[in-house]
Amino acid sequence: MTTTTTTTAETVLDASGVTMRFGGLTAVRSVDLTVNSGEIVGLIGPNGAGKTTFFNCLTGLYVPTEGRVSYKGTVLPPKPHLVTQAGVARTFQNIRLFSNMTVLENVLVGRHTRTKEGLWSALLRGPGFKRAEAESRERAMELLEFTGLAAKADHLARNLPYGEQRKLEIARALASDPGLLLLDEPTAGMNPQETRAAEDLIFAIRDQGIAVLVIEHDMRFIFNLCDRVACLVQGEKLVEGSPEVVQGDDRVVAAYLGTPFEGAPGAEEVAEVEAAEAEAAASTPADAVSEGRESTTRTTGPEKETP
Numbered sequence: 001m002t003t004t005t006t007t008t009a010e011t012v013l014d015a016s017g018v019t020m021r022f023g024g025l026t027a028v029r030s031v032d033l034t035v036n037s038g039e040i041v042g043l044i045g046p047n048g049a050g051k052t053t054f055f056n057c058l059t060g061l062y063v064p065t066e067g068r069v070s071y072k073g074t075v076l077p078p079k080p081h082l083v084t085q086a087g088v089a090r091t092f093q094n095i096r097l098f099s100n101m102t103v104l105e106n107v108l109v110g111r112h113t114r115t116k117e118g119l120w121s122a123l124l125r126g127p128g129f130k131r132a133e134a135e136s137r138e139r140a141m142e143l144l145e146f147t148g149l150a151a152k153a154d155h156l157a158r159n160l161p162y163g164e165q166r167k168l169e170i171a172r173a174l175a176s177d178p179g180l181l182l183l184d185e186p187t188a189g190m191n192p193q194e195t196r197a198a199e200d201l202i203f204a205i206r207d208q209g210i211a212v213l214v215i216e217h218d219m220r221f222i223f224n225l226c227d228r229v230a231c232l233v234q235g236e237k238l239v240e241g242s243p244e245v246v247q248g249d250d251r252v253v254a255a256y257l258g259t260p261f262e263g264a265p266g267a268e269e270v271a272e273v274e275a276a277e278a279e280a281a282a283s284t285p286a287d288a289v290s291e292g293r294e295s296t297t298r299t300t301g302p303e304k305e306t307p
């Protein structure tokens with residue numbers, strides 16, 4: 001496995017031995033991944049490889065069966081709001097906006113982890129609350145400027161075109177002032193122009209000092225954007241390295257095409273099943289005829305006539 005490590009940068013995210021099982025299914029198996037300050041790291045892999053499950057383990061939505069996730073040297077608590085408070089924000093594969101709230105209100109919701117005013121202050125609307133509210137609005141408007149949505153601050157979220165809804169999700173995530181932003185398929189459903197704009201936005205986010213971990217299926221986007229890319233296959237990290245290294249790795253191509261290769265995650269199990277099936281197929285016809293029953297393993301060809 002090829003690994004590129006930046007030793008001088010601060011480690012922002014350190015996921016170590018993360019495993020997530022759902023009953024008998026191991027969706028993520030012993031995955032290690034770091035993200036350093038100033039980096040954009042990509043997470044790729046075929047459908048069902050475990051990418052979103054891994055994100056859910058990082059953000060407290062799932063409690064990993066095994067493993068540990070640290071942010072800037074501190075182990076993250078397995079509760080989404082505490083993870084956000086610690087400095088890790090995320091967007092979702094399926095857009096999760098408050099569709100009947102305005103664009104500005106959506107960003108203000110994302111701001112709540114950074115406001116200190118409590119319930120009584122909010123109910124009494126005292127000077128502390130008003131000051132905090134004004135600051136939140138100012139910050140939210142800054143973020144809308146940054147993401148190019150300021151002109152639509154008063155529009156209902158549901159009336160935004162799809163690409164802008166994705167941007168709004170990012171603005172809302174940024175409202176919690178994260179040090180690490182996790183993006184789950186940020187360009188899904190976007191046209192090429194919107195995808196290019198999303199790329200520029202993510203570069204700008206990185207330039208503001210926020211490390212980024214991004215899941216994407218658009219390979220051109222990911223290889224253009226990322227400093228480092230990790231490829232998951234059947235829950236295991238198969239390859240990690242620079243975009244050039246990952247792009248040129250035959251195992252990654254094979255994994256996407258579904259071609260089996262030596263050492264592939266799950267390949268041993270597949271080989272065992274295939275061997276057992278071959279053995280059964282070789283022995284079953286004679287047995288089946290002598291015992292007067294049909295083979296259940298054979299799927300093609302007519303039954304052979306016995307003289």
Ligand SMILES: Nc1ncnc2c1ncn2[C@@H]1O[C@H](COP(=O)(O)OP(=O)(O)OP(=O)(O)O)[C@@H](O)[C@H]1O
Nearest residue numbers: 022025027045046047048049050051052053054093
């Ligand atoms: N809550 C759950 N309960 C049971 N199985 C789950 C659950 N969440 C995910 N899985 C399974 O875990 C595996 C990994 O799914 P996951 O959604 O993480 O893959 P992915 O790489 O994000 O896929 P995609 O690219 O299609 O979004 C799949 O087999 C999926 O069916």
